[in-house]
Each structure stands twice: as C-alpha cells, then as structure tokens.
Amino acid sequence: MAAAAAEQELLLHLKLAFLAQEPPACVLCLARKAGGGSVTPHVQNFILESCTGNNAGGDQNSTYVTIILKRIIAEAELSSDIVIDRLYEEFGQFMSSKSNNSSLNRTEKIYKEISFLSPTNDNKRVSLVARLSCSINMLEGDTGCSLWPSSLFLSEFILSYPKIFSKRCCFELGSGVGLVGVCLNYVSASKVILTDGDASTLENMKANMEMNNLCVEQEDSELLKENKNKVQCKYLSWEETSESDLWDSRPDLVLGADIIYDPVCVPHLIRVLSMLLKRRNNRGINNVADKEETSNEFSSGATEIPVAYIATVIRNVETFNCFDKAAADAKLSVVNITNSEAPLSLLPYMLSYDRSSVQLLKITLFS
Structure with missing residues (x-):
C-alpha cells in the first residue's frame, strides 16, 4: 500500500512538472524516479495518457512536447527498456505538428500551469493551479513575462x-x-x-x-x-x-x-x-x-x-x-x-x- 502511494506521488510530480514546462532534464529525472530507475512502459503510458494526451489540460507547446518525447524514447532505448509503439506514433505526430507550425518566433509565449500541493494531509493533493502565459525568451528583453x-x-x-x-x-x-x-x-x-x-x-x-x-x-x-x-x-x-x-x-x-x-x-x-x-x-x-x-x-x-x-x-x-x-x-x-x-x-x-x-x-x- 505504501509503495503504491509513493508511486502515485511520483507520477503526480511527473505530470505537474510537465504541465509547468520544467526543463526536459528535470522531467526525465522524475520519469526515471517514477519507474524505479528507468523509464518503464508503465511510465511511458502515463506520459501519453496524463501528460501529452487530451486529458492533460492546457495549451501545449509542440516544440516542448517533441523534446520531451524524444528524450524519453532515447532514454528507454539506451537502457534497453521496451519502447511502446504509441510513444513513437505520438512523437511522429508532434514532429509533424511542429513542422506545420513554423511560425513560432521569439515574441510568442508558452502556457505554464503552476500547481501548489496542499500542505495538509487531505485527499486534495493540489490546492491551487495558476495558469500563466510566460515568455519563451526571458533573456531576450522579455524578463517581465518570465517566471x-x-x-x-x-x-x-x-x-x-x-x-x-x-x-x-x-x-x-x-x-x-x-x-x-x-x-x-x-x-x-x-x-x-x-x-x-x-x-x-x-x-x-x-x-x-x-x-x-x-x-x-x-x-x-x-x-x-x-x-x-x-x-x-x-x-x-x-x-x-x-x-x-x-x-x-x-x-x-x-x-x-x-x-x-x-x-x-x-x-x-x-x-x-x-x-x-x-x-x-x-x-x-x-x-x-x-x-x-x-x-x-x-x-x-x-x-x-x-x-x-x-x-x-x-x-x-x-x-x-x-x-x-x-x-x-x-x-x-x-x-x-x-x-x-x-x-x-x-x-x-x-x-x-x-x-x-x-x-x-x-x-x-x-x-
């Protein structure tokens, strides 16, 4: 029971990091932790269903999702874990979406969801979600729109x-x-x-x-x-x-x-x-x-x-x-x-x- 609860907590952290558009290396680190040291097929399915899927919520940046999926696939292949077919398919779809939407420029924003976890021990793990439009180039003179x-x-x-x-x-x-x-x-x-x-x-x-x-x-x-x-x-x-x-x-x-x-x-x-x-x-x-x-x-x-x-x-x-x-x-x-x-x-x-x-x-x- 305790192990299952710990796994659910790690998977929740993985999802929230993705929605907050944490750096890919951080998301990959959480994916490894959730899989007990490697990005298992179970974790891959979770990423597809709860992070990149329709139920993830929010506006997704195709460039960010593409990078995440690429890193997940590379990690799984490197560790000799199974890479599920749907992961390759999803990666291909986002690659296609990225190439068809080449209008992304330095002035565009990305949408982040910052979720604050509840400080209490109740069943509501996320107490507040702030949805924010932020700059994608905080060092390019748009610091006021950065987090x-x-x-x-x-x-x-x-x-x-x-x-x-x-x-x-x-x-x-x-x-x-x-x-x-x-x-x-x-x-x-x-x-x-x-x-x-x-x-x-x-x-x-x-x-x-x-x-x-x-x-x-x-x-x-x-x-x-x-x-x-x-x-x-x-x-x-x-x-x-x-x-x-x-x-x-x-x-x-x-x-x-x-x-x-x-x-x-x-x-x-x-x-x-x-x-x-x-x-x-x-x-x-x-x-x-x-x-x-x-x-x-x-x-x-x-x-x-x-x-x-x-x-x-x-x-x-x-x-x-x-x-x-x-x-x-x-x-x-x-x-x-x-x-x-x-x-x-x-x-x-x-x-x-x-x-x-x-x-x-x-x-x-x-x-």
Missing part, C-alpha cells in the same frame, strides 16, 4: 501563512506574470493591486488574471465590485509616481519579487517603498477580532503598521549593499526572515526551482 524563483518563493510564503494576507489590502511592485496576485486572491486578500512599469508586461498580466478567472477591476464597475475574484492591474513607474498617486491604494501589505536588481533603480524603489509604508489611519483592520487574529501571526504582527515582504535572489552583492544602505538612509528597517519564517515546500516537483537561492526580507518604516 522567477523569487516569485515562486513569495507565492509559497503567501500560501504557507494565509492569515497574514487574508482580509488585507495587498500591493505588489513589479508583478510580472501575476503569480503572486493569483495566490493573494486564493487566500482571500480583501484587495489585490498588481503593478508594473512595462506596458507589454502589464497586458500579459491582465490576460493571465482573466485566464485564472480573476476579474480585472475597472473603474465604476458595479458587477466587479460584487465579485470576490477581483484584482487591479495598474501601470506604475517608480521614477515618476508621486505620493498622491499612491494615496488611494493605502495598502496593508506591500510585496515584491526580484525587484532589487539594478543600482540605478534602487533610489526610486526606496522612495516608492517609503511612500507605501507610511502609517495611515483607518487601515484595513475592521474589527477587534481581526486585530487579535493578525497579531498571532509572527511576534511583530499588527498590520496597523504597513509591512513589505520582498523576495530576492542576491545576484550582485554590491547591488544589494546599495539597497541596504539606501533603506537605512530612508529609515527603513530591513530584516531577513528567510530562516525564521520559511515557507512550506509546496512545489517539490519543480526540480529547477532553487529555493535556497532566495532571501525573504521584511521591511517596515521606523516610527
């Missing part, structure tokens, strides 16, 4: 500590594809405001919200005011925005993933954070019960004082030191809570996701 480790880490943090974000107005800087927004809506944030300073990224973000059945809020829309699945997607230039532009937002919580990346942008980021973290009266806590519940989350907890949670990969120490100094000069308290408040591992099937590279910062404005 980064810090965004995955921040999303795990939100889902691990839902009480922090429930019934709170949440404001994200540099929202990119919008994964954090999907997670904030899932944990019942009272309001979700996603922002980005790139017009094309903003349009892609809006499309992603609609793909996840989240209404993109428009002004004077009575219908959307009654819809609990509601977010705002706004253009925000850190260089140009003023305090009056941000006043209506009045967030309880500010979030950001991989927004500390360029020394030139650091002063503008610090200025925006300082404006958003200013104490304001009559914030999002509506009653005594809400206050007591929130104060139980982390010892420093009351959200009458706005708090920012920034997830970042320190790729350049000088850039981070620049941020740290600018924050101190602006009287911002920056505390690394990566270890003390580590999120649960909700994406174990994403072998390419290096959680250890991400730092989580808690930022407040000194009184």
Whole structure:
C-alpha cells in the first residue's frame, strides 16, 4: 500500500512538472524516479495518457512536447527498456505538428500551469493551479513575462501563512506574470493591486488574471465590485509616481519579487517603498477580532503598521549593499526572515526551482 502511494506521488510530480514546462532534464529525472530507475512502459503510458494526451489540460507547446518525447524514447532505448509503439506514433505526430507550425518566433509565449500541493494531509493533493502565459525568451528583453524563483518563493510564503494576507489590502511592485496576485486572491486578500512599469508586461498580466478567472477591476464597475475574484492591474513607474498617486491604494501589505536588481533603480524603489509604508489611519483592520487574529501571526504582527515582504535572489552583492544602505538612509528597517519564517515546500516537483537561492526580507518604516 505504501509503495503504491509513493508511486502515485511520483507520477503526480511527473505530470505537474510537465504541465509547468520544467526543463526536459528535470522531467526525465522524475520519469526515471517514477519507474524505479528507468523509464518503464508503465511510465511511458502515463506520459501519453496524463501528460501529452487530451486529458492533460492546457495549451501545449509542440516544440516542448517533441523534446520531451524524444528524450524519453532515447532514454528507454539506451537502457534497453521496451519502447511502446504509441510513444513513437505520438512523437511522429508532434514532429509533424511542429513542422506545420513554423511560425513560432521569439515574441510568442508558452502556457505554464503552476500547481501548489496542499500542505495538509487531505485527499486534495493540489490546492491551487495558476495558469500563466510566460515568455519563451526571458533573456531576450522579455524578463517581465518570465517566471522567477523569487516569485515562486513569495507565492509559497503567501500560501504557507494565509492569515497574514487574508482580509488585507495587498500591493505588489513589479508583478510580472501575476503569480503572486493569483495566490493573494486564493487566500482571500480583501484587495489585490498588481503593478508594473512595462506596458507589454502589464497586458500579459491582465490576460493571465482573466485566464485564472480573476476579474480585472475597472473603474465604476458595479458587477466587479460584487465579485470576490477581483484584482487591479495598474501601470506604475517608480521614477515618476508621486505620493498622491499612491494615496488611494493605502495598502496593508506591500510585496515584491526580484525587484532589487539594478543600482540605478534602487533610489526610486526606496522612495516608492517609503511612500507605501507610511502609517495611515483607518487601515484595513475592521474589527477587534481581526486585530487579535493578525497579531498571532509572527511576534511583530499588527498590520496597523504597513509591512513589505520582498523576495530576492542576491545576484550582485554590491547591488544589494546599495539597497541596504539606501533603506537605512530612508529609515527603513530591513530584516531577513528567510530562516525564521520559511515557507512550506509546496512545489517539490519543480526540480529547477532553487529555493535556497532566495532571501525573504521584511521591511517596515521606523516610527
């Protein structure tokens, strides 16, 4: 019984990795694990029926599927395992589809399904699925439409500590594809405001919200005011925005993933954070019960004082030191809570996701 359950868990990881369009080497590694060390006919059938088949769900990139099938066939042949005929047939069909669809170019997107596994022991293994349109060339100037480790880490943090974000107005800087927004809506944030300073990224973000059945809020829309699945997607230039532009937002919580990346942008980021973290009266806590519940989350907890949670990969120490100094000069308290408040591992099937590279910062404005 335990062995069967373990096999089902491995097969689930294999499927979720495929739908998330993990690198082929990662998918192949999971396929081997599911087969006990080799890609067995049973695993091959699973890939055909649950990954590349009609019941896999989502829009499939024929190039990606072709590469996966090619690697699976090569692995099975190399290990002298049987390669089932249907695998060759499916590979041929996708090869034909790829040749007939030669219009794929650098500006096209791929669709990923990011599935967060349930942290509980209930029967519902997948608690949330985020469907996202992402760039296929994140190093070709389309970084805002790419999915980064810090965004995955921040999303795990939100889902691990839902009480922090429930019934709170949440404001994200540099929202990119919008994964954090999907997670904030899932944990019942009272309001979700996603922002980005790139017009094309903003349009892609809006499309992603609609793909996840989240209404993109428009002004004077009575219908959307009654819809609990509601977010705002706004253009925000850190260089140009003023305090009056941000006043209506009045967030309880500010979030950001991989927004500390360029020394030139650091002063503008610090200025925006300082404006958003200013104490304001009559914030999002509506009653005594809400206050007591929130104060139980982390010892420093009351959200009458706005708090920012920034997830970042320190790729350049000088850039981070620049941020740290600018924050101190602006009287911002920056505390690394990566270890003390580590999120649960909700994406174990994403072998390419290096959680250890991400730092989580808690930022407040000194009184």
